[in-house]
Amino acid sequence: MNAIKNLIRGNKLFRKYQFDEFKDDLSELNATGQKPEILFITCCDSRITIDFMVGSKPGDLFILRNIGNFVPPFSLNGDFHGTASAIEYAVSILNVSHIIVCGHSYCGACKSLYEDIPDTQHYINIKKWLQLGQEAKNLTLENKHLYQTLSDLYKATEKNSVICQVKNLLTYPAIKEKIELNNITIHGWYYNLDDGSIEYYDKNENSFKQISEYLNYY
Ligand SMILES: [Zn+2]
Numbered sequence: 407m408n409a410i411k412n413l414i415r416g417n418k419l420f421r422k423y424q425f426d427e428f429k430d431d432l433s434e435l436n437a438t439g440q441k442p443e444i445l446f447i448t449c450c451d452s453r454i455t456i457d458f459m460v461g462s463k464p465g466d467l468f469i470l471r472n473i474g475n476f477v478p479p480f481s482l483n484g485d486f487h488g489t490a491s492a493i494e495y496a497v498s499i500l501n502v503s504h505i506i507v508c509g510h511s512y513c514g515a516c517k518s519l520y521e522d523i524p525d526t527q528h529y530i531n532i533k534k535w536l537q538l539g540q541e542a543k544n545l546t547l548e549n550k551h552l553y554q555t556l557s558d559l560y561k562a563t564e565k566n567s568v569i570c571q572v573k574n575l576l577t578y579p580a581i582k583e584k585i586e587l588n589n590i591t592i593h594g595w596y597y598n599l600d601d602g603s604i605e606y607y608d609k610n611e612n613s614f615k616q617i618s619e620y621l622n623y624y
Pocket residue numbers: 449450451473474475510512513514515516
């Protein structure tokens with residue numbers, strides 16, 4: 407119960423000390439509708455606290471979280487697609503100009519790609535969902551000799567997964583079209599839980615670099 411009490415206390419403090427800071431901006435957005443410029447896709451992991459990480463405030467980010475920050479390839483199979491529908495909403499209705507796929511260190515989803523998951527109904531959807539990390543795992547294992555420890559192997563998998571998920575974004579017709587028109591930019595990020603630093607994927611050099619080096623973006 408303490409966990410819930412902490413949230414209630416937190417909300418009280420938020421209203422008392424912080425809400426005023428956003429009040430005017432929010433009432434404007436409430437009148438006209440949200441206009442985030444960025445779709446931020448990351449993992450459900452409780453250690454990822456986006457607003458703290460990047461100093462964002464209400465209205466800045468349209469946030470999509472799922473296990474492993476995976477992006478299913480575009481599909482027309484008519485199933486219920488929570489992730490795909492959030493992507494379509496951000497791209498086709500909100501007209502975001504950036505999409506960030508942000509992976510992270512110590513990701514349980516990426517680690518579990520190397521573990522056996524029982525075939526029971528308790529895990530059936532997780533097991534299916536984790537197929538979206540398989541390509542990253544395969545890519546990582548192709549260069550297994552480069553990684554001395556399991557921790558190195560997992561980190562490489564997490565980063566390769568960001569690259570794979572970015573690639574999957576390009577299967578969405580709306581995104582493909584906007585990229586051709588130069589109306590959207592896709593970013594691959596990696597959040598390090600040891601020190602709070604963020605790396606970005608440099609496509610030209612096929613490597614991850616500290617976000618502080620990412621000045622030529624703007
Ligand atoms: Zn994770």
